[in-house]
Amino acid sequence: MTRLGVLVNPTAGKNTGRAVGATALTLLRAAGAEVVDLSAADGRGALERARAAVAAGGLDAVVVVGGDGMVHLGAQVCAGTDVPLGIVAAGTGNDVARALGLPVRDAAAAVERVLAGRTRAVDAVRRQDPGPDGSRWFVGVLAAGFDAVVNERANGWRWPRGQARYTLAVLRELPGFRPIPYVLHLDDRRLETEAMLVAVGNGPSYGGGMRVTPDAALDDGLLDVLVLHRLPVAEFLRVFPRVFSGGHLGHPAVEVHRARRVRLEATGIVGYADGERLGPLPLDLEVVPGALSVLA
Known part of the structure; x- marks a missing residue:
């Protein structure tokens, strides 16, 4: 994993997402990864930026920092493509991360999983008619x-x-x-x-x-x-x-x-x-x- 698009929800986990995200970004860069920060002022902006980055090519993975809502956003970007999704679980519930056996509220351990680059194919659920925001997938x-x-x-x-x-x-x-x-x-x-x-x-x-x-x-x-x-x-x-x-x-x-x-x-x-x-x-x-x- 050498070039990563990263999206951070700063309000995840009762506003701890910003700190977890900062730690994750620091650790990824320290490990030599090229990080493309795709975060935006709101979810719609982040989704648009991430989709554009994936369409342009060159990303080894998209990494989301937050809870199940960020996993949901990541699924809109990565499902149906060959770009894997990395998860740094920093939310309140983190149900998808737990189901995947991923670390929860542990930025260092989550970053290790991302950098290891081992992938697992999982099912996603497709909504036949996308909503006004283009959302058509869910995971949990x-x-x-x-x-x-x-x-x-x-x-x-x-x-x-x-x-x-x-x-x-x-x-x-x-x-x-x-x-x-x-x-x-x-x-x-x-x-x-x-x-x-x-x-x-x-x-x-x-x-x-x-x-x-x-x-x-x-x-x-x-x-x-x-x-x-x-x-x-x-x-x-x-x-x-x-x-x-x-x-x-x-x-x-x-x-x-x-x-x-x-x-x-x-x-x-x-x-x-x-x-x-x-x-x-x-x-x-x-x-x-x-x-x-x-x-x-």
């Missing part, structure tokens, strides 16, 4: 139920910041939440149901260790589609915390389906993938085996 988990509703409300607020914003959004949404009518197309199967939560997992977890699809593997060519069917809110509150251990799979209201192609249909629901807003349903998704090469 797509949320499309109560969790996505909370995300959508929280992201509409400027205050409070951090985890408190999501906690408040849960408290605001929960009393009035009702099961969502869905139509799911899973390869050649069609399923109509009312559910509290639907998640599409290429990887096992989201939200900083919530193992919503714990048996999902990043390299099996399949998506795990979890459906938590209609429940009273009180029972939902008892089941949902089990997601941190994967114990929710034993509940009779939980089903997991496996498919290569998934279409999600529901009214008024916006999907979030890798913690990023992917767009309103319906969404047509397809897993692409080996679409992303990662330094792992």
Whole structure:
């Protein structure tokens, strides 16, 4: 790895991303790598710069410093190309990095992985119709139920910041939440149901260790589609915390389906993938085996 494009999210990990990024850049340059800083004032600018750099050629890899949101950005740049993605995990959740067995919040160890240059091909999920920002890939988990509703409300607020914003959004949404009518197309199967939560997992977890699809593997060519069917809110509150251990799979209201192609249909629901807003349903998704090469 001699010429690297690097993108840093300075606000990742409760604003520790800037320091982790500075350390990573210093270590990469000290090791003799030529570093092309592709960071920008916002995510859209960084995405445009990185795509242009990859299209121009000459990069051995693109390295992102941050959390799952930066991995998501890196996937838009590297998926479907022969340019590998390096990850210096510096976010709050870091679910994709953990699934890949990468160091978390350890810049030196992460840089060692990047410089070693060993690659691993993993699956990525392609959205058939890219959104207005050109986003069409994700790596980890797509949320499309109560969790996505909370995300959508929280992201509409400027205050409070951090985890408190999501906690408040849960408290605001929960009393009035009702099961969502869905139509799911899973390869050649069609399923109509009312559910509290639907998640599409290429990887096992989201939200900083919530193992919503714990048996999902990043390299099996399949998506795990979890459906938590209609429940009273009180029972939902008892089941949902089990997601941190994967114990929710034993509940009779939980089903997991496996498919290569998934279409999600529901009214008024916006999907979030890798913690990023992917767009309103319906969404047509397809897993692409080996679409992303990662330094792992």
